[in-house]
Amino acid sequence: MRHLHNTLYVQTQGTYLHLDHDTIRIDHEGRKIFSIPLHHLEGIVIFGNVLLSPFLIHRCAEEGRAIVWLTRSGRFKARVHPPVSGNVLLRHAQHHALADPERRMQLARRFVAAKIRNTRFTVMRSARDAPDPTDQAALQRTARELARALGQLEHLSNQDLDAVRGIEGEAARTYFASFTHMIRSNRPTFALDGRHKRPPRDPANALLSFLYTLLASDCQSALEAVGLDPQMGCLHALRPGRASLALDLLEEFRAPVADRLALTLINRAQLQHRHFDHHPGGTVYLNEEGRKIVLTAYQKRKQEEVRHTLLREPLPVGLLPLTQARVLARYLRGEMPHYPPYVAQ
Template sequence: MLNTLFVTTQGAYLSKKGDTVLVNIDREVKLRVPIHTLSQITCFGQISMSPFLMGLCGEKGVSVSFLTENGRFLARVNGPVSGNVLLRKAQFEFQQKNGKTSKLAGKFVTAKIANYRAVLQRALRDNPENKSDELNKASKYMKSSAFVALESESLDIIRGIEGEAARTYFSVFDHLILCQKEDFKFTSRSKRPPLDKINAMLSFAYTLLVNDVRSALESVGLDPAVGFLHSLRPGRPSLALDIMEELRPIFGDRLILSLINRKQITSSGFKKTESGAVEMNEETRKLLINAYQKRKQDEIIHPFTKEKIKFGLLPHLQAMLLARFLRAEMEDYPPYFWK
């Protein structure tokens, strides 16, 4: 499985030597990585890169993303567009058909809600003493909402169901915090800016995930900007956000809950800015990135293909299945349901 090189040390300079990426800090080479082992390079904050390395990345199909130090996306650099033009044509044509678009959008939302429920069910099963009525009610609501989303033919209704399911899920999210409850309180989802420690971590984890999903879509020849659930908007990777909906609860939410409940992250790793935003320090960001990368090495059995794969390949497998569906090689798109 090809890796992502995350660069978080401020002032780092990336250059090339032959087919090797060099990470220089204070004019000293701290890391050497062969280009063929990478699928993308993600730079946080004040990181610079030589034009020769950018050229090599473009030539080898390694995408380069630049984000702020706290994970807000800035820009992405890619080489020449690759992929089957006929696949993209099929994708564009499918997007214009309202009935088919809503059916596919319903699949994404159904899987997201089902995976929300799986997170709640896992919490109830792993901690029998946590017999919260709110958790049980939320779990039942997710079950009924998932069926409604799957059967709905209206894109507006599907989006409304997704929004209400997310509000219900995050209204009980604080019940999933079992340790350090005084330090990690959660009341509601806040994005720009994140207003508490948990929201800061969730937003950061979702940024890592959407970059992985976008790269996976590009690798199979799909256009990440042309989605079916999320509306089209300049600069928005709508299809990457669509696929990410299925994976948010298990890639992001479960990871954050685990780090807090196992006390691997503490409240000392955060600061509050004058604007009220909560930010992670460099050590906490690195810890979260390492945990995210480690999670990607776990093995799972995919419920549709029945194959054993590394968790990090899940975005690639879902992208491949979507491409096969759009090419009419499959009758339906199978979203990912976590168990």
């Protein structure tokens, strides 16, 4: 049985969330503005100055709902989740597997291969739909370069993790260098001059960073739900406070989930220049109206169905991280010879 619940995103500043029996009630300036049954939600994400009652936090912890705090502009600040679930033997198997350089390398290579394949799929799809021959030719060149990167990845030794990271980084630079060629609406506003993360310096980077933050939170929740340690990854270096495995899993979904949604919002002119705030020093972030548009579209995107190559059946986009987390757990327990990542079709 498949279950896909909603995530509650709250960004109206000064709101207060509290329990009213089995319902979350949202008040603003002493007046009720919204309510939703608690059992409809899988998590809560709040932006900036939003308050939650202690009883609501306790109830979410007891029932396994994560709460994520972001800044008003969408940068991650903190996360509260329930006590660790799952079999301790699974985490032991995870740590044992990732301590093996060869298995760690194999898994990292599969994450990167999936990322490049999914990125290439997005590029080829945009090339096919591009009305301008110049854009079409540029995207076709990018697709060929990404295909060469996949070939390089296949011929690496089983000990060269830095080389895997190098190929991933170069493929990402190639992809983002051609991102503007996939933009068909309001290109002067959304042209992308390389990937700038911290801080984003143009609307396209601000949009991508915001979507990646949402998707990374979903990946971390999925790993925790199956009992894996989101901190113990293979591709991303281990650092205190970094959910390395969640970032590894995120690589599979950047292009088919976040990037394609970003391009849809831009090319359908759902986002405009007015939906971004430009701050001193050149920093750019989505404003409240822009975030509302993106959050609504993100929730709708999670309800759409795609065909999963392993399951061979339609699956809601919102269940992809959880599905892959379960597949990863099977691989780490030794139930599968290889980890099959998600590849878009």
